[in-house]
Amino acid sequence: MEPKIGISKDxxxxxxxxxxxxxxDEFVLYTKTRNAHWNIEGPDFHSMHIFFEGQYQQLDELMDSVAERIRKIGHYAPGTLTQVLQLTHLTEQEQGKNDSLGFIKELLEDHESIIEFLRGNINPFAETYKDLGTSDYITGLMEKHEEMAWMLRAHFRQ
Structure with missing residues (x-):
């Protein structure tokens, strides 16, 4: 049944x-963060293993909420790896050393990419597509990614 929620079908x-x-993008970032959790090496292994676990747990919740938002507006969420790889803006992790700063740098870049994508959609969702709910939702999501990015960025000295 088609939702009648005050937003046109188009x-x-x-x-x-x-x-x-x-x-x-959320799924790819989640997978890359899981990879960091599983494969981190070095003298900071234990603390970073726990840190990455907290990050992928947050991403799991975010990923689920995005899928649910898609369903709330009457569409199906992409659920196959083929679909994910066709839709993502992110790239596979480069093979390199499994040290914390290498993982953090790449994950930070991905969070920042998602933040830019979200920021670029806030106004169009509200103004062009008349979907204030999704505009508000992605504003909150952007703030969560900003916090996660800050936690990653804090590992680098200025």
């Missing part, structure tokens, strides 16, 4: 298309 489709890209 606008809901446009929003869902952008949210599908976001969900794919």
């Amino acid at each position: 606008n809901r489709q446009a929003v869902a298309d952008q949210l599908a890209k976001l969900l794919a």
Whole structure:
């Protein structure tokens, strides 16, 4: 049954298309953070293993909420790896040393990429597509990514 929530079918489709890209990015970032958790090496192994675990747990919740937002506006969330890889803006992790700063640098870049994507969609969702709910939702999501990025960035000295 089609939702009657005050947003046109075409606008809901446009929003869902952008949210599908976001969900794919969240899934790739989650996977890369899991990889860091599993494969970290070095003298800071234990603390970073725990740190990355906290980050991927947060991303798991974010990922689920994006999928649920897609469903709330009447669309299906992409749920296959093929779909994720077709939709994501992010790239696979480069093979290198499994040290904390290498993992952190790449994860930070991905968070910042997602933040820019979210920031670029806040106004279009509200103004162009008349979906204030999703605009508000991604504003909150952006703030969560900003906090996670800050936690990663804090590992680098200025």
